[in-house]
Amino acid sequence: MSTSKRSTVALITGGNRGLGKSMALHLAERGVGVVITYRGNAAEAADVVKEIEAKGGKAAALALDVANTRGFDAFVEAVKAELGGKLGRDRLDFLVNNAGIGAHASFAETTEEQFDALVNVHLKGTFFLTQKLLPLISDGGRILNISSGLARLTLPGYAAYAAMKGGVEVLTRYLAKELGPRKISVNVLAPGAIETDFGGGAVRDNAELNKMIAAQTALGRVGLPDDIGGAVAMLLSPESHWITGQRIEASGGQML
Numbered sequence: 001m002s003t004s005k006r007s008t009v010a011l012i013t014g015g016n017r018g019l020g021k022s023m024a025l026h027l028a029e030r031g032v033g034v035v036i037t038y039r040g041n042a043a044e045a046a047d048v049v050k051e052i053e054a055k056g057g058k059a060a061a062l063a064l065d066v067a068n069t070r071g072f073d074a075f076v077e078a079v080k081a082e083l084g085g086k087l088g089r090d091r092l093d094f095l096v097n098n099a100g101i102g103a104h105a106s107f108a109e110t111t112e113e114q115f116d117a118l119v120n121v122h123l124k125g126t127f128f129l130t131q132k133l134l135p136l137i138s139d140g141g142r143i144l145n146i147s148s149g150l151a152r153l154t155l156p157g158y159a160a161y162a163a164m165k166g167g168v169e170v171l172t173r174y175l176a177k178e179l180g181p182r183k184i185s186v187n188v189l190a191p192g193a194i195e196t197d198f199g200g201g202a203v204r205d206n207a208e209l210n211k212m213i214a215a216q217t218a219l220g221r222v223g224l225p226d227d228i229g230g231a232v233a234m235l236l237s238p239e240s241h242w243i244t245g246q247r248i249e250a251s252g253g254q255m256l
Contacts, residue, residue: 007058009033009089010236011079011133013066014099016045018196019146022229023096024048028057030233033087035079037064037099058087066099066125067117072132079136091138094236097126097168098146107159115160122164127171140183142236145172149192149251165190169247176245185244187235192251194223218253227252 010027014020015036024034025048034052038045038061045061052059060082064075083089101121103114126145137143147169150162169188176186193213195204203210203222214221231250234240 007031007033007089008093009035009058009083009087009091010094010096011035011037011092012096012098013037013064013129014039016041016048016061019191019194019225019228020096020098021048022225023098023232024052024059024229026226026229026233027094027236028052028055028059030237031057032094032236033058033089035060035062035082035087035092037062037066037075039063039065039099060085060087064099066129067120069124069128072129075129076132076136079133083136091141092133092136093138093141094144095130095133095137095142096144096146096232096236097130099125100146103161104157105160106157110160118160118164122161123167123171126168130175134179137184140241142241143175143179143184143186144232144235145169145186145188147172147188147190147247149190149249149254151190152249153255172247173245180244185241187243187245188247189228189231189235190247190249190251191228192217192223192249192254194225194228196225213254216255217251218256221252223250223252 010032012020012023015024016038024036028034036045036048049059049061062078065071103118145168147165150158151165151169172186172188179186193203210222228250
């Protein structure tokens, strides 16, 4: 692992698999201590921590249901304990709101239960978890919210999901404005189609779908988790601090 002059710590929600795992590994490679959250798979999260620690990095995993705001106070206390323990800090430098769920249904068939689940995870959870963690984020720190290329593209079946991500993008601009006096920069990263198990792994496992997306992408392929992990590390690097209030899409030029 590389080391930095001043140790920094990132909290990544949903960091036990997929894009969140890649983000954690990329940041750890740059000497950033990492706290990842998981909702149900503690073993997956433990494996990520072990992988980082085996390379000389610092990491911890905490359970969190981002849809359950009633659990946020206890979670903040758990974060404080981890920071003061093996991570050796009293503040977070980076917060990455990555945890998410998917739902595919036409507008006409989307249920209120599906809609509410998406609101609670993507919009309400992001809003109030960030609010609760704000006292722990260092002045001059960063917040990075994860959106989706579907907030720009229009594909039938994703009206509710994309609407939540659109809300996250608007929220990002407001956070950038309101947290500017603390020199906290806030941006939103919007991945395009990526080969993960998200949405049942359709992009990864459906060869016809994968080929179709690749044909509509300027760089000629579907994205991989490391494409996003690397982009996150770049956006949280010291050189990117002057970027704030921006939507950055990492899609390889999908449907330009």
